[in-house]
Amino acid sequence: MADERSFEEVVEFTRDLIRIDTTNRGGGDGDERAAAEYAAVKLAEAGLEPVVLEKAPGRSNVVARLAGADPDAPALLVHGHLDVVPAEAADWSVDPFSGEIDADGMLWGRGAIDMKSMDAMMLAAVRSWAREGVRPRRSIVFAFLADEEAEADYGSRFLADEHAELFEGCTEGISEMGGFTFHSEGMRIYPIAAGERGTAWLELTARGRAGHGSKRNPENAVSRLAAAVARIGAHEWPLRVTPVVEAAVRELAELHGVAPDYEDLSGLGEAAQLVESTLRNSANPTVLEAGYKINVIPEHARAEVDGRVVPGGEAEFEATLDELCGPDVQWRYAHRDASLIAPVDSPTFRAMRAAIEKFDPEGHPVPYCMSGGTDAKPFTPLGITGYGFSPLALPPGFGYGKLAHGVDERVPVEGLRFGLRVLDDFLLSA
Template structure:
């Protein structure tokens, strides 16, 4: 059990980490050094040695190891990223980097995604050191850079250049799971990530004949690109049920007391109330046009036109996705991957998953932990290259009016102070006993 000091520290550490601006603007523009040094200092205070590892100056990662009571047991990786997405201060009710506590809430960029989880890990490890407690199995802790972009300077770098630090890790836990999802009628659901759609960020390009805007031009790059983008945006991707999504639908049907009819998935999802949003984005692969670039003057037809598409691919759907993009783009528009990561799937009948369930139910006996597949992605994709099975488990107590998905990356990001204590208790129980 965590002590009173740990419950105070998890709030303080979250606030202090928020006050260290680690905004990741993409394209290599980021700086996690201050947060990395903060983490190292907090660990050093209780005798835990940690090292800062960088692919480029100030793109800082921290790795530490906690030995377990069962020294020969396979290690568990616990990872959280230090960077955050940008926040436009003018849009917020508070300073997004103020770490302010107001009305029982801790406000700031990263409060959910994911400096609260980083703080929980620090508070748990420090409480173990004070009490002389060891977790059952060895634990490798990684605080990473660059998760909010391509992970080039973060988990990808660690997996490529420092794989030896994770050699005995078989499973890992990180963000996007274990939080309270209020499902209506007083139902508290705790989705645990057991899969991720793969990332397929695309760049489309069309080439035509440049010319005067007043003249007929059937070889117009903008027209060709626009037609392809419209086809991609309108495409209806086929239903594909992965094992994780099947398990999610089956268990959610049980929570809501409805028949788990997987032959009528749309009808089943319609009966799941608010919880439909936990599965609806992972029933299919997807491709959403997000960026268009072409031209420089209204009366000039440009030779080139470009677009970007955010594609997400279900496990097992990589070949289908590529073939579909070939068809939708047609012969006149080329496409290529800008950034690509593999889809993930993790077993929901594993001892680790059972331990996550147990930890949640210990502190909320009326809660319903269920597996789900994340629509986006995490650093687990990079660590999967090392053979580490990844789960989304960053427990957090949420009130009904707050939404994890709405506030992560959103304006006025905040977490309940009491929810941090709940998350710490759950995470501590899991890490010590997994």
């Protein structure tokens, strides 16, 4: 189990990692090498043999395997990403890469929640096991990854495609976006992710007839595209309840003392936020590009749409996009990842529940489906079932979802130590 030194190390490691600027601006613009080398040193000091792998210079990943006590048990993948989204220092109360700890015990900085705190917990846990001479039952593959904040081409996708042998024997994995405190109606709820909507980023293109802006033109590419984008933005997607969302609504309704109602989530209080974006497919227009001069009708126009697809909703999504775009606008996938769904009655899920309940007996762990996606998706073709479990204790009014990628990202030091206790207990008992 986690020793006293590990509770200091988890804070130290989080601060150190925050102070290493691993900003990922997309399009290949990122550098995780210093953070990867830091993680590799800490793993080696615990007796592991980390491997550092890069698809491109600076885009570094670290993978290390710890043999479990039961060689016949399936291995577990535990992964966290090292990159972070950009932070504009002028918008923050503190330097976003300072790792400052204030008088209230808050540790500030980009990545404090998403997800250098989890990276630090992984390092602190394995080092405490080395000091205490304990081993988990299952073999564990620890992976510290690049490029999650873009399309994972330099991180999990690269490793799964080109270094699948490193994950041999892994049947399940855990990573971000689960096990944190969510407050609703005076209750502490701990959502554990057992699904992700699929990613369906789209590019729309319209062709028309170029011409003078003063002339009538029924083949105006801008008008055609704008009409399609308006239809997509206004579309009401039908209800599609997956098994994970059904379990989430059922358990949340029971906690709030109401009957499950998928059309009206108001009875779930603040906890409605955990399920409202996962009951349907969605498609949100995000980018429009057309034209080059006010009096010239262009021949081409394009748009981008952020689509998300519930498990099993792919066929409906594609048919609906065909209809909404119509004959004058074409669409294609710019980036696509399948949806994920994991069992909520598995021994691993039960072990996650039990670890939270052990350290917060009045807490309520519940399953949920993520509206977005994580590094779990590229590992799915390797036969690895992904869960979201990066535990943190957070106070009321402290929005996990608002601070991840937000201004003034921070984490309570004691909440970080709670997370280490929970993660350590789960990994040793799973």
